Amino acid sequence: MKSKVLLNFPGEITNTPIAYDLVKKFDLKINILRASIEYNMKGSLLLDLEGTSDNIERAKKYLKKEGIIADFINPIIKVNESKCVDCGLCTSVCASGALTISESDTSLLFTKEKCVGCNLCINVCPTKAISV
Amino acid sequence: MGFEKTYDEINQKIKEGNAVVVTAEEVIDIVKEKGIAEATKEIDVVTTATFGPMCSSGAFMNFGHADPPIRISKIFLNDVEAYGGLAAVDTYIGATAESESEGYSYGGAHVICDLISGKEIELRAYSKGTDCYPRKEIKTYVRLKDLNEAYLFNPRNAYQNYAAAINGSDKNIKTYMGTLLANKGNITYCTSGELSPLLNDPNYRTIGMGTKIFLCGAEGYVAWNGTQFNSSSKRDENDIPYSNSGTLALIGNLKEMSPEYISPAVFDGYGVSMFVGVGIPIPILDEDIMKHVAIENKDIYTNIIDYSVQKNDKPSLGLVSYRDLRSGSIELDGKIIKTAPITSMKKSRKIANELKKWIQDGNFTLQEPIKKFSLNESLTGLEIREAEKDEK
Numbered sequence: 001m002k003s004k005v006l007l008n009f010p011g012e013i014t015n016t017p018i019a020y021d022l023v024k025k026f027d028l029k030i031n032i033l034r035a036s037i038e039y040n041m042k043g044s045l046l047l048d049l050e051g052t053s054d055n056i057e058r059a060k061k062y063l064k065k066e067g068i069i070a071d072f073i074n075p076i077i078k079v080n081e082s083k084c085v086d087c088g089l090c091t092s093v094c095a096s097g098a099l100t101i102s103e104s105d106t107s108l109l110f111t112k113e114k115c116v117g118c119n120l121c122i123n124v125c126p127t128k129a130i131s132v
Numbered sequence: 133m134g135f136e137k138t139y140d141e142i143n144q145k146i147k148e149g150n151a152v153v154v155t156a157e158e159v160i161d162i163v164k165e166k167g168i169a170e171a172t173k174e175i176d177v178v179t180t181a182t183f184g185p186m187c188s189s190g191a192f193m194n195f196g197h198a199d200p201p202i203r204i205s206k207i208f209l210n211d212v213e214a215y216g217g218l219a220a221v222d223t224y225i226g227a228t229a230e231s232e233s234e235g236y237s238y239g240g241a242h243v244i245c246d247l248i249s250g251k252e253i254e255l256r257a258y259s260k261g262t263d264c265y266p267r268k269e270i271k272t273y274v275r276l277k278d279l280n281e282a283y284l285f286n287p288r289n290a291y292q293n294y295a296a297a298i299n300g301s302d303k304n305i306k307t308y309m310g311t312l313l314a315n316k317g318n319i320t321y322c323t324s325g326e327l328s329p330l331l332n333d334p335n336y337r338t339i340g341m342g343t344k345i346f347l348c349g350a351e352g353y354v355a356w357n358g359t360q361f362n363s364s365s366k367r368d369e370n371d372i373p374y375s376n377s378g379t380l381a382l383i384g385n386l387k388e389m390s391p392e393y394i395s396p397a398v399f400d401g402y403g404v405s406m407f408v409g410v411g412i413p414i415p416i417l418d419e420d421i422m423k424h425v426a427i428e429n430k431d432i433y434t435n436i437i438d439y440s441v442q443k444n445d446k447p448s449l450g451l452v453s454y455r456d457l458r459s460g461s462i463e464l465d466g467k468i469i470k471t472a473p474i475t476s477m478k479k480s481r482k483i484a485n486e487l488k489k490w491i492q493d494g495n496f497t498l499q500e501p502i503k504k505f506s507l508n509e510s511l512t513g514l515e516i517r518e519a520e521k522d523e524k
Contacts, residue, residue, distance in 0.1 A: 085183065085395050085476045085478075085479055086476045086477070086479065087184075087407070087473060087474055087476040087479075088472050088473040088474070088476070088477075089310045089320065089472060089473070089474050091460075091472040091473075092311070092318045092319075092470065092471075092472030093310075093311055093313065093318065095470075100460070101460075101472075101473065101477070105478065106476075106477035106478040106481065107478055120311075123311075123400040124310055124311050124400055126185065126397035126398055126399055126405070126407070126474075127395055127396070127397065127398075127407075128398060
């Protein structure tokens with residue numbers, strides 16, 4: 001099972017090695033997509049998590065216990081192919097590179113695994129072909 | 133001058149099913165392999181195409197008379213206002229008009245495309261009533277097949293080139309070129325480059341008034357030069373303008389169009405527009421024409437314009453080629469910036485290939501322009517001034 005999650009850390013636990021724990025304690029494969037710490041030590045971490053569903057569930061409980069707000073990003077966008085005209089305007093706001101125009105046949109390609117669920121493309125699409 | 137062909141010779145070959153037709157993308161490699169002279173002899177027609185949002189579009193229609201009849205002066209189609217200043221039951225609906233109740237999520241472009249898709253449209257209209265047209269109000273439903281005439285007549289389509297858009301401010305802005313991210317966060321551009329009609333005939337030798345074209349799946353015509361026709365804008369050594377230049381006014385029968393080649397477009401925070409599919413055949417009459425259709429994206433440049441400057445004259449941040457724009461990112465002042473198209477290359481290619489098939493099958497012959505466009509036209513702006521005192 002694979003899931004994308006945005007972790008928000010209160011300032012007092014930003015020094016806890018959460019990523020290390022997720023790997024060691026729950027055998028999760030993690031890919032850090034974005035990490036930041038603000039001036040008041042509040043932090044956020046955007047991760048791809050991969051592991052058994054059981055381990056992901058256990059990890060969720062652990063995160064909650066540690067006082068971390070874990071926002072699991074599940075609603076991945078859908079592209080309605082009958083409405084899409086393959087113009088490519090959605091790719092202009094897709095920072096993660098999930099939406100691209102294929103070099104070979106110039107179709108719109110959606111790579112689900114790269115989507116971070118920001119949903120910026122939904123309003124940008126001129127034919128309203130993208131929804132969650 | 134080398135080898136030459138006439139329209140009649142090419143049309144004869146089309147009718148016999150012997151015409152050699154390729155798209156403006158396919159011709160590039162053929163010319164590289166065989167050279168201009170040989171390719172000019174072998175190829176009869178090159179098809180060009182584009183499928184992009186073109187705001188200056190709309191449709192004329194005639195509804196026929198009710199009993200008793202009405203002389204319409206105010207009219208709404210699916211709650212989108214159309215023009216009531218024509219004869220009794222004629223109207224023109226513009227693509228960008230917005231719904232009275234739904235705002236810009238539904239507009240004139242949607243009405244036009246719903247009609248093409250065979251959907252029923254609510255017609256609501258008002259009049260002061262006259263002796264010969266006594267009815268003052270009407271509400272009914274119509275479909276495209278019920279209308280006497282319905283034709284797309286677009287005052288400005290198929291721009292010869294178009295500036296790419298960027299946002300130099302620190303706030304995101306919403307434009308007809310899409311949402312432009314703050315601090316030069318992205319660049320959008322809107323032509324089909326080496327496949328685009330007027331970039332393949334930069335001096336308007338074969339695209340002029342009366343040229344027969346593919347318009348949204350129907351056979352259509354170039355009716356006139358487009359509005360804001362600016363043929364005297366600066367050009368490079370291949371005669372390609374560096375920015376917005378020539379434009380076309382296009383006409384075609386709505387009843388023959390297909391929803392595959394026309395679509396409403398809604399730009400977030402901006403309004404309604406319409407994707408229009410245009411295909412134009414270029415007869416290879418001589419080597420000069422062949423040289424121009426062999427143009428490649430790497431040799432076609434456009435300006436990058438800062439849309440955050442709220443003035444008519446926006447500054448250019450430099451020139452960029454369509455090869456670089458199409459690569460997905462470019463470097464500008466040391467920063468890598470994502471680039472994204474608005475013109476659908478997939479649809480453009482489909483149109484170029486469909487038109488190629490029509491010609492190969494002998495179903496579409498070429499029409500020589502009855503009047504050519506001038507290369508010396510320029511634009512004037514709108515001056516805000518006091519009234520001049522005309523003598524009475």
